[in-house]
Amino acid sequence: MILPLGSMGAPQPDAPARIGADGSVAAVPGGSGATPLVELRGVTKTFGDIVADDDVHLAIAEGEIHALLGENGAGKTTLMRVLAGLTRPDDGDIRWRGAPVHIGSPADAIGLGIGMMHQHDMLVSTLTVEENFELARPRPPLALGLADTRGRVAALTQRYGIDVRPDQRVETLTVGQRQWVNLLRILDGPEVRLLILDEPTASLTQSERDDVFRTLRHLRAGGVAVILIVHKLGEVFEIADRATVMRAGRVVATRPVAETSKEELAALMVGHAVETRLAGATKAPGEVILSVAGLQTTGAARDLVDVSFEVRRGEIVGVAGVDGNGQRELGECLAGIRRPSAGRIEVRGGDVTGTTPPELTRLGVARVPEDRQEHGLALGLRIWENIHLGRSASRHLVRRGVVDTARARRLAADLAARFDVRAQDLEHPVGELSGGNQQKVILARELGDDADLVVAMNPTRGLDISATQFVYEQLAAARSRGGGVLLVSFDLDELLGICDRVLVMSGGRIAGEVSGAGADRTLIGMLMGGEHHVVAGDVAL
Numbered sequence: 001m002i003l004p005l006g007s008m009g010a011p012q013p014d015a016p017a018r019i020g021a022d023g024s025v026a027a028v029p030g031g032s033g034a035t036p037l038v039e040l041r042g043v044t045k046t047f048g049d050i051v052a053d054d055d056v057h058l059a060i061a062e063g064e065i066h067a068l069l070g071e072n073g074a075g076k077t078t079l080m081r082v083l084a085g086l087t088r089p090d091d092g093d094i095r096w097r098g099a100p101v102h103i104g105s106p107a108d109a110i111g112l113g114i115g116m117m118h119q120h121d122m123l124v125s126t127l128t129v130e131e132n133f134e135l136a137r138p139r140p141p142l143a144l145g146l147a148d149t150r151g152r153v154a155a156l157t158q159r160y161g162i163d164v165r166p167d168q169r170v171e172t173l174t175v176g177q178r179q180w181v182n183l184l185r186i187l188d189g190p191e192v193r194l195l196i197l198d199e200p201t202a203s204l205t206q207s208e209r210d211d212v213f214r215t216l217r218h219l220r221a222g223g224v225a226v227i228l229i230v231h232k233l234g235e236v237f238e239i240a241d242r243a244t245v246m247r248a249g250r251v252v253a254t255r256p257v258a259e260t261s262k263e264e265l266a267a268l269m270v271g272h273a274v275e276t277r278l279a280g281a282t283k284a285p286g287e288v289i290l291s292v293a294g295l296q297t298t299g300a301a302r303d304l305v306d307v308s309f310e311v312r313r314g315e316i317v318g319v320a321g322v323d324g325n326g327q328r329e330l331g332e333c334l335a336g337i338r339r340p341s342a343g344r345i346e347v348r349g350g351d352v353t354g355t356t357p358p359e360l361t362r363l364g365v366a367r368v369p370e371d372r373q374e375h376g377l378a379l380g381l382r383i384w385e386n387i388h389l390g391r392s393a394s395r396h397l398v399r400r401g402v403v404d405t406a407r408a409r410r411l412a413a414d415l416a417a418r419f420d421v422r423a424q425d426l427e428h429p430v431g432e433l434s435g436g437n438q439q440k441v442i443l444a445r446e447l448g449d450d451a452d453l454v455v456a457m458n459p460t461r462g463l464d465i466s467a468t469q470f471v472y473e474q475l476a477a478a479r480s481r482g483g484g485v486l487l488v489s490f491d492l493d494e495l496l497g498i499c500d501r502v503l504v505m506s507g508g509r510i511a512g513e514v515s516g517a518g519a520d521r522t523l524i525g526m527l528m529g530g531e532h533h534v535v536a537g538d539v540a541l
């Protein structure tokens with residue numbers, strides 16, 4: 001669906017709420033005047049020639065969850081750092097409950113009740129949870145020591161139902177648990193009235209995200225204002241009351257969520273209409289390119305039970321399911337990094353069961369892995385080296401046993417440009433790139449050779465709209481040149497938007513299959529929940 005350009009930026013009628021569509025907080029009709037909790041007025045911040053924030057006005061009301069949206073580089077983090085006292089603006093001022101305030105340091109921000117959870121956490125991995133809490137807290141005159149901290153941490157984890165022990169080392173925590181420690185560390189401080197979260201959901205599983213959202217709603221009910229930076233538009237509609245879109249350092253619009261749409265927000269973010277759906281396949285699917293029959297695993301977190309399906313040329317097949325229902329194990333079997341205990345995997349009719357990653361690469365199977373840091377990249381190697389990892393031979397970069405580095409660099413630069421890898425140059429270790437750019441490096445490597453079979457695990461995780469869109473286009477391109485795509489994703493909107501059909505996994509099995517467009521979400525929900533026995537219209541069991 002394409003949004004006509006004319007519908008962008010049209011002023012929305014004011015809701016009968018205390019918050020105006022333009023971002024100002026108006027008096028409630030018939031009620032007492034409502035002053036915003038915090039108001040940024042004309043905030044400008046430059047870094048050399050770069051204008052990160054350009055005359056930004058933004059008002060946040062008490063007890064609202066305010067989504068802050070924008071492409072990478074739009075100026076969101078810089079703006080939030082101004083509020084947190086970490087960045088001094090060049091111009092503009094801040095009002096707190098209507099009164100001018102000076103936030104010159106993090107201590108000033110904390111004193112007002114502003115807490116910020118950063119995109120990259122600042123926990124010390126080698127210390128325990130409680131020691132990290134200690135570090136965060138300005139020491140009281142009479143230091144109470146670790147015993148007191150342990151009690152507080154235990155109380156907090158219990159209150160929020162978090163399964164983390166105070167004496168656990170941070171490096172042993174999952175991404176989700178680590179995130180919680182971060183959040184609890186902020187909530188542990190003086191009373192928080194404004195909580196800022198910079199892309200907290202980018203690396204969380206769905207259930208971890210649900211937990212975070214539940215806590216945010218709970219905080220909102222207590223009158224806390226939340227500014228939430230997110231990329232997934234679905235999340236905006238799930239949790240936020242209002243949304244502000246930034247582009248190139250400026251606020252382009254603030255909208256009550258009830259009065260906008262994903263299409264409108266996406267268009268505001270990128271400055272033009274965005275296709276949120278791919279057109280379906282134009283031709284009937286062709287021959288089978290990937291066949292999985294009776295696949296089983298043992299010893300995994302979630303073992304596969306008799307998983308069978310096919311992917312044909314000319315189709316994108318999705319795999320939906322709640323995280324932890326066997327998708328990871330399936331992806332690992334297909335990527336050659338887990339050996340099934342039974343069953344068979346065929347690519348173009350040839351048996352590849354239990355084969356190695358290099359062999360799959362040789363067969364032209366593009367794999368976008370689940371864990372990009374562990375399986376996707378060699379973090380210490382240069383960006384251009386990662387773009388060719390395992391492919392120097394197939395890309396004819398080896399001459400008389402030696403890699404022709406000049407040629408390799410040139411080709412890497414072409415691929416990096418095509419896949420919009422943003423890096424100063426390609427000589428830096430790939431580990432220095434942002435998560436989104438690391439993902440693009442993997443895509444450049446895996447999709448750069450026009451593979452005709454693509455197995456992708458959550459390929460758009462952590463990407464902004466333009467990059468996400470680009471991935472969708474690449475998958476569609478694979479389909480239209482007669483390839484087949486298997487797309488595993490936790491994002492149901494994504495699956496229903498671009499897949500021709502979707503398999504639903506539950507408990508390590510394929511619980512059912514639905515057609516992509518117009519599929520019944522309730523039905524998918526039931527299948528995800530293990531209701532194997534449902535029989536309805538477009539379900540094949």
Ligand SMILES: Nc1ncnc2c1ncn2[C@@H]1O[C@H](COP(=O)(O)OP(=O)(O)O)[C@@H](O)[C@H]1O
Pocket residue numbers: 047050051052070071072073074075076077078079
């Ligand atoms: N410390 C810094 N030094 C130089 N440039 C910066 C710095 N911080 C941010 N920028 C630049 O400012 C712009 C806005 O960045 P940022 O606020 O991080 O955007 P967002 O969070 O929306 O992705 C970008 O062009 C970024 O490269």
Ligand SMILES: [Mg+2]
Pocket residue numbers: 073076077078119198
């Ligand atoms: Mg940012």
